[in-house]
Amino acid sequence: MKTDTSAVNIDRDVGDFHYKVEYGYDAGVGLDERVVNYISDVKQDPDWVREFRLKALQTFESKPLPTHWASKDLEAIDFNKIRYYLAQGQRSTRSWDEVPEDVKRTFERLGIPEQERKFLAGVEAQFDSEAVYSNIKKAVGEQGVIFVGSTEGLKEHPEIFRRWFGKVIPTGDNKFSALNSAVFSGGSFIYVPPGVKVKHPLQAYFRINAENFGQFERTLIICDEGSELTYMEGCTAPKFNTATLHCAVVELIALKGAKLQYITVQNWSPNVFNLVTKRGLAHEESEIKWIDCNIGSRLTMKYPGVVLKGRKSRGEVLSIALANNGQHQDTGAKMIHAADETTSNIISKSISIGTGRATYRGLVHVPKHLKNCKNNTECDALLINSTSRTDTYPAITVRGTGNSVQHEASVSQVSAEQIFYMQQRGLSEAQAMSLSVNGFVNDLVRQFPMEYSVELKRLIELEMEGSVG
Amino acid sequence: MQQLEIKNLRVAIGENEIIRDLSLSVGLGELHAVMGPNGSGKSTLAKVIAGHPDYKVTSGEVFMDGENLFELEPDERARKGLFLAFQYPSEVPGVTIANFLRAAMQARLPEGEELEATDYYAKLYEKMDLLEIDRSFTSRAVNEGFSGGEKKRCEILQMAMLDPRYAVLDETDSGLDIDALKVVANGVNSLRGPNLGVLLITHYQRLLNYIVPDFVHVMVQGRIVRSGGKELALELEEKGYDLIRDHAEEPVAA
């Protein structure tokens, strides 16, 4: 089936191409102080940023890989073989016409400029290490909304940037947040002024083009009091034979009464290690919602979280993971309740196909002294084949008497009888499978913005077509 | 050639022979009833025609308008016009009836052609009215939490939407109260015509008061033991299967 309403256009087949690009800036292979200094030099970092990076490098080097609980497959990443910075230049433009031709045709092929015209309030497009394009609609800019790359953000808006940068996710949070802190480049910086409700989504598109490359974008979003924002990100990379690393850090801040929704649909090729740290800080009566759809990659480790710092704040993670043959989706959610009357909701659905493996890891923490906190956790797993695998580690600690928690988990399998029934109605085995999978995620997808649910359904169809028959 | 033709069919599950040299032809435009006691192999016959993977065909063939069905996948058979109303329809969790039928109809269109949504819904609502099905029904997931009667109506709704050439209806009357039975019978009758052949499998004579067959076959232990006109059903009701079963050793060709 064809649809023209694709929101992020991250169909992997469409994304599986790469053009040869001349890079003016290349930090070479491997990671040491020289590389970090090179990045700081070409980006003309302020001193505090350079110091921040160098300290982070030490933290990264001192931390072991978390293989005591996570997958041993992490050992397959050779940090000395990766290229940490590749760019044509450091400034992004506000007009597609000024984007270099060899880069522009990539985004045109992915349909980004067209989507921007259709339904987005703003777009940032990152190609390997740097944003090549970032622009918001005039009306949105006039409301005082800032939407730029992280490099521009830290230079032009230091008073906001420095105040929040690294505060939600400290450098030493985990080995990969430390790595990102040392070599970060690209990503978005967004500030929404008090009371401003941004009607249409802002979108970032992350594209990896180079082989043996690591993309380390850094995103910081601040929604000031009473403001509202939806941010969407899409990611693709061509299929290379060697490991590619995507290692992002995303920090969200919702000040009093703000509503912030962060949507990810990623469809990485099966050579990508996707190790991302995402967390939000929710102030009083604010709401942070992560919608996270993980398709593709060799290994994804990602547990979006919300620290519920203010009274009556609300955190939500809705996630869908699809682990195809040879892939491991290790995903989940963290909800740290730190104030009274805070509520959190986690709904996770995973699908394992062939030898694919989906792991849910949750962390819900409600300390004893809090009152009237609520958590709801639901994890449902669907296994397509007898070789498919799923594991659930919910880890819910709720103390105190006035707090409540509800936890449900289920594992189901698409039955042969069901597939036969659907085939008898004329659907091929692959169509029957993909419709079954769509049925499995349907109640969750219904809560997503329209453009996203259409795109997601299409991606699931493509994924099932490739794996059945 | 315009017929669903079952020729000398033998079917086994493991060591057990369930269908034993069964032959039967349903011409386009005809309605044949197959009656038989529980366990005689009626559902097995239905599922083998549709291509269920659990059953092993040890010999014989089934032709649909001259085409050997055993050379086609179940979904190909369906798209070529074969429909099976299941005795025990599967649930399809999370997939609404509207979306399910839409996908099924889309699958019948040539590559690149899109189902016209307004036409689709117009047809869907027309057929739902015919079967006295509430509009809200289409937003429920297929067979999920349905009562027995709702499942059967849903099967006939699907048949009405998919316009098959040959339909096998497996115990579509079971679990229906008399009112529901009349509605379903009415639905089936409205679909009858020169372009539809029906193989109606039933355990009870009751349904045949409302759907009058052209031919009746009695199936016992995997064989057709008697064939006749609609009066055979009445005779069967009077005498019961036991009397007919006495003839089981001398199968009567259809």
Ligand SMILES: Nc1ncnc2c1ncn2[C@@H]1O[C@H](COP(=O)(O)OP(=O)(O)O)[C@@H](O)[C@H]1O
């Ligand atoms: N999937 C199956 N596995 C094992 N035995 C089966 C299976 N399906 C049917 N049978 C057996 O085949 C025989 C005929 O069953 P069935 O075709 O359901 O009869 P009917 O529909 O006439 O009641 C029964 O003895 C039943 O136990």
Ligand SMILES: [Mg+2]
């Ligand atoms: Mg039966």
